Amino acid sequence: MRIAMIGTGYVGLVSGACFADFGHDVICVDKDEKKIASLHRGEIPIYEPGLDELVASNVKAKRLDFTTDLSKPVADADAVFIAVGTPSRRGDGHADLSYVYAAAKEIAQSLTGFTVVVTKSTVPVGTGDEVERIIRETNPKADVVVASNPEFLREGAAIRDFKFPDRVVVGTSDERGRKVMGDIYRPLSLNQAPLMFTERRTAEMIKYAANAFLATKITFINEIADLSEKVGANVQEVARGIGLDNRIGTKFLHAGPGFGGSC
Ligand SMILES: NC(=O)c1ccc[n+]([C@@H]2O[C@H](COP(=O)([O-])OP(=O)(O)OC[C@H]3O[C@@H](n4cnc5c(N)ncnc54)[C@H](O)[C@@H]3O)[C@@H](O)[C@H]2O)c1
Known part of the structure; x- marks a missing residue:
């Protein structure tokens, strides 16, 4: 599978490196030019045990790359993951979804062919509906399914949590979407991780x-x-x-x- 990971922070980098290690072709995208430049130099911007070796071996095998421009990775992808930040808003504590919605709009402009857009960021119920609305409004011709795939990894044990999860939750009722997500996570069946399909909300x-x-x-x-x-x-x-x-x-x-x- 070809995967574009939008947001190369804690979750995006760990998930991207692990997906590449599963054998998928992954491009991690980030707006932060310094972060992408340091990843190109082989420097890992966060400390996570084992991540430097995992990134290095998958870059060497040409399954993992980094860029600041999402257009080509999104156009080529079977699945595009949104893993941008959703910080608590000052004052009311609501999740700030502006990065998620900005990413959805940008992704929509580059979609070609059937693509599953997957929200991995932690978001309130109903965010997938809004992501889908934005994508359909921006690119009415897009052949897209919007799925939810929340992340449960813990910092400090992130690679282990990603590769040996208690469960993987995938929210979509679309058959084509379920097939793509099933193919992406299939290697985890070797680790006996339950893959739970449900509705997006x-x-x-x-x-x-x-x-x-x-x-x-x-x-x-x-x-x-x-x-x-x-x-x-x-x-x-x-x-x-x-x-x-x-x-x-x-x-x-x-x-x-x-x-x-x-x-
Ligand atoms: N860190 C954790 O332990 C953890 C665990 C589970 C879930 N989550 C959730 O995952 C999401 C990401 O968290 P994180 O800790 O990886 O955040 P982070 O701040 O480390 O990384 C987010 C990255 O997204 C980039 N970004 C923002 N907008 C972008 C855009 N339009 N295009 C490309 N890149 C963009 C930022 O530059 C940043 O590098 C959040 O919703 C968080 O709540 C985090």
Whole structure:
């Protein structure tokens, strides 16, 4: 499969390098000229264990390249992934979707042949509808399916998380779209990763619901830590005591500074 990755940040670079390692032809695009120039020199702009070797070996095998101009990679692609930032807006905390919508507009202008445009950025439910509307308005002739494929990787364990995920979620009801996405992720079946197909809005909801649930666990154990201090209990042992219950689980039950991060 030929893949264009729009946005070569944490998610775009790790996903692009892993897709190339699966055997696909990947071009990572970014507006940041300095970032693309340093990648051309073989310098990795982020620290992620194993990423430098993964990028170097796939560049050498000519399966991975970098550019600032999306037109050719998008025109040639079977799938175009949007992996640009969606930072929280100051004031109201909403996700700033301006980068996603700007990328959708730019992508639309270069589409040729059947293409799946996939939102990998973390976005609120309904964003895929707006991405599709923008693409169809900008290029009414485009033969396109807009899918959702939220990313669950963790910084610091990103390559492992990408190659051995608990699940891959793909949101599209279109058969051609499902076929392309199935082909892209097929190598993961060797790692027994469940590939879950669902509707686009459901996929978007899964990402927000997963993040909200993990944030809830962290917030909950921090509240229990405060309470434990007041009543003279040991919160680490409380966390272990409740986490050993399979219905609860031990992960994300460590009292600490609270939750944060790009999503
Ligand atoms: N970092 C994580 O751990 C993580 C995990 C899961 C999901 N996500 C989500 O993935 C998305 C990307 O996150 P990130 O951490 O990779 O962000 P990032 O800020 O590291 O990278 C985003 C990149 O997109 C580029 N960009 C913006 N607009 C562009 C355009 N029109 N064309 C080309 N490039 C463009 C920027 O220059 C930047 O390099 C966000 O929605 C984030 O919430 C992040």
